[in-house]
Amino acid sequence: MRARVLIRPKQGILDPQGEAVKRALPALGFSGVESVHVGRLVELDVQDAAQVQPMCEKLLANPLVEDYEVQLLDGGS
Amino acid sequence: MRARVLIRPKQGILDPQGEAVKRALPALGFSGVESVHVGRLVELDVQDAAQVQPMCEKLLANPLVEDYEVQLLDGGS
Amino acid sequence: MAVDVAPPTISDALSLGLTEAEYELICEKQGEPPNQVELAMYSLLWSEHCAYKHSKKLLRSLPTEGPAVVMGPGENAGAVDVGGGLVCAFKVESHNHPSAVEPFQGAATGVGGILRDIFAIGARPIAVLDSLRFGEVQGQEGTRSRYLLEGAVAGIGHYGNSIGVPTVGGEVYFEGPYEQNCLVNAMALGLADREALVRSAAAGVGNLLVLFGASTGRDGIGGASVLASAELSEDDADKRPTVQVGDPFEEKKLLECSLELLARGLLVSLQDLGAAGLTSSAAEMASKGEVGVEIDVARVPLREADMEPFEVMVSESQERMLCVVEPGDLEQVLALCEKWEVNGAAIGTVTDSGTVRVLAEGELVGEMPVRALVDDCPLYDLEPVKPTEQIYPAPLLSPALIPDATPEQALLALLSSANITSRRPLFEQYDPIVQSRTVRRPEQADAAVLALPGGAALGVSIDCNGRRVAADPYLGAIESVLECAANLACVGAEPLGTTNNLNFGNPEKPHIAWQLTEAVRGLGEACRALQAPIVGGNVSLYNEGATGPIYPTPVIGMVGLLVDMHRAGRLGFARAGDAIALVGPFAPSLAASELQKLRGERLPDGLPRFELDAVRAAQGAVREAVRAGVLSSAHDVAEGGVAIALAECCLAGGMGAEVELDGNEAALFGEGPGGFVLSGERAALEALSEHTSVRVLGTVGGDSLCIAGVLKLSLARLAEAHGALAELFE
Amino acid sequence: MKFGVLQFPGSCDEVDALEAARRVADAELIWHAERDLKGADAIIVPGGFSYGDYLRAGAIARFAPAMESVIEFAREGGVVLGICNGFQVLCEARLLPGALLPNTNLRFTCRQVELEVMNSGGTFTRTCALGERLSIPAKHSWGRWYADERTLQAMDESGQIVLRYAQGENFNGSLHDIAGVCNEAGNVFGLMPHPEHAVDKAVGGSEDGLKIFNSMKMAA
Ligand SMILES: Nc1ncnc2c1ncn2[C@@H]1O[C@H](COP(=O)(O)OP(=O)(O)O)[C@@H](O)[C@H]1O
């Protein structure tokens, strides 16, 4: 089964990438963007969905600076 | 309104980050993971949702090596 | 944002790390119990980190003056004259605790912090060096230490590489006592025109305080959060990051912006924001200028809305600077901030009140006498007592060293041991060449060499063998200073000045107080003898955990001058047929040596004594020979003794050697100060005997290291052993 | 003859490139916000970490006003060299084919590498012999050049593959060991290694990088 993990900079923690993108957008003619955050996307095909959570804690995310969200998508590839 | 962009390495392009994660998992006691891919997550609060697509084309993703998927989430913060 | 909070109590003060007596003294200085903002600021400025409560008296004993010294301790960094109207600013600083929590960001922000100290005095950073200590990295038990090592090295590289300052050298040791308390110290060097140096003293009543750089978030508020007026919900609670994220891009802009502001003469004074953020920067600037300051926190650009005044004052958000400008220049200053895409805001003024006044939208929320904040924190005397027995457990027996190993086996075990193997897997992650000044990179010579305009050059080295300091804090500290000076001698550099970072355990414990006192005594004596005064440094105390204190680790950084960069020394053998000599008053001993460590032997109580003057004379002789260009290579004898030094010369030069040496272990692997392995014309080597002892050992050549009748090892086998660290990075 | 060297926020090797260029001709810095290329005869997009490499290396710098002028300049046949981050910027700007991806070792790596000259006819390597080896340092974490098979084939046929890493020198995993490529017209060239850090024997130990600056001088 396919699992998707969305990993974001923790709330309140500096997000330099998001800041840089936000600063860049107006010059490219994109206005009215209030906030930008850049994180990581991890997609896995796993046999045991219950393993995804612990994987995030142990390896995929750095809980000190990142929040993560697990989405289980049926099917897979 | 909140927009989420999922950016993935194109099919067939080597994804060393995904490979590294996959290699690391067994040692941590996780088995049965068939494939892992690591990409980028960009989340924006925009006034005009129609701008997100062109933003991806122009800046957020590199179509030569990356696929992207836009998700519009209502609300935002 | 009015703060109609119940005033904090003494118990708040205690939980902020103040003692009862200190709290009462604060009440006395204030004439009333401090309010929330005031207590937050006192608790930081009266902390060990800012006030040096347990070290200041000791530090006063260090030599800080000399012909080359332009700026001594007291400013953000020290500086020495390097000729041609230029000065070199340098300093080492620790980021141990943040690195133990999150090694990548902890090490990265450590580099960011020391670089700010350099450009805060108007110097352009030209080099970084790192000094690292971790627990043992082999095997299962080594997992955590490997993770810390990987993270710290990646973080240092990330910051230094991204900001365009070369990381040109460093050192790393792996020892059990660092398991719970890793050390991450970073040293930086900068160059400036002598006249262009700027100080941090605020001046000119009516001048403006401008904060520029990154916006201010809830970074590093940690402890002070007990003062929060409203109890935070779970959700808000993690608005207080426990880890600070470094942004080298922001700091690169900040660096260029600061230097351009100075170049255009727009700044009266400049100060970085480090520990204790605005609180310490503003108070220090006021104190040094003997003036007052007034700051309105509502004018500080925030990353997070709804921050309380005390949070703004104590925030440790990275990549920020504070400067004093004349009102007429404000517009130009802000325009330059625009150009470099950094925030800039006038947040206050210089006053004659002699106090630090904190306003929130014009409303007074705190006022403290500058003197009370900065100077009146009580200093404590140490109560040193030499422990009756060695306090450190014996190291684990190394599996690499089989019982009664042959000299060959012992040499390979040493060469592949974590403290001796090649550091290439680490330093390959650093950019050592940006700025086009690097004449000698890691593994080319014992010290890094950086070209100066006009053909001279700087030599720089950072070193400390904590295990030897643990065996004998006084002699061990002297040896660490001598090791740095020996490295400089090998490239032809004469010491100009020294910086140091005193990493120790809990100074309130008598045996740690003893280590600290003895080490500082040795440090001062060695720097006096070498005429390499201390121009700055840092202190990191309380590095101990359940398993005891770290080894006492007075990390020494030394900067010296080469006359001619084209004659910078190399460590590798360079010419077949060259003679090889062991030079200097070297009395090898196995006490506290790497071999003893591999054998799992307990530290001895004390190191062998030696003649400081004789070592200094040998260093002078080597330096002059390198400068005269009569040597092919120069390398000092350190961990692993003469046999390892020979192997390193072979590997660095890709050439073998045939030598004669006693087969006994002390002669092969014994350690101690004062020894050099040199190669060159036999006559040139023998000529050194005028100044120091010289023993010709043999000649360069072939493709193996051969010690007659003792061992013979091919370069290939040596290289394999020397590359052992690489496995950790796969 | 005059080189113009771009300077973005986060550029690091721009002064190194400036000084290297000055060994063979005049050179001057061009601020990213300026459209005026100051009459430069050849442009260098230097190394470093423009905009912190955030999002993707070169992705943001590619839109700087100065880059718009450089794109025009290149379209009109102007000589443009991209070094490391500059190479990434030129790929993002589509002035050069392909893209640069994270090193397969996933680490920033700095090594003195041996390069092989695959095309000695062009604007940037005319002072080199075919098959000649150049010793030049490389230092980056996003150096794995990639293009799809069709593009690659076309480039091969039209001699756009200018430099390869020699046997065993490719640490970033670049396709076919490719270290440097030019556009079809041959007036735009990008490489990951740093020729500006191989111009002085005393500092760095090799002078092979000068050949590239000399070639540009002859061409421009
Ligand atoms: N071990 C030491 N030896 C000499 N000077 C020191 C030492 N530790 C700290 N100092 C000096 O004390 C002053 C304050 O140090 P520190 O608080 O680290 O400054 P900053 O906050 O600018 O880093 C600096 O000038 C520093 O050089």
Ligand SMILES: [Mg+2]
């Ligand atoms: Mg400072």
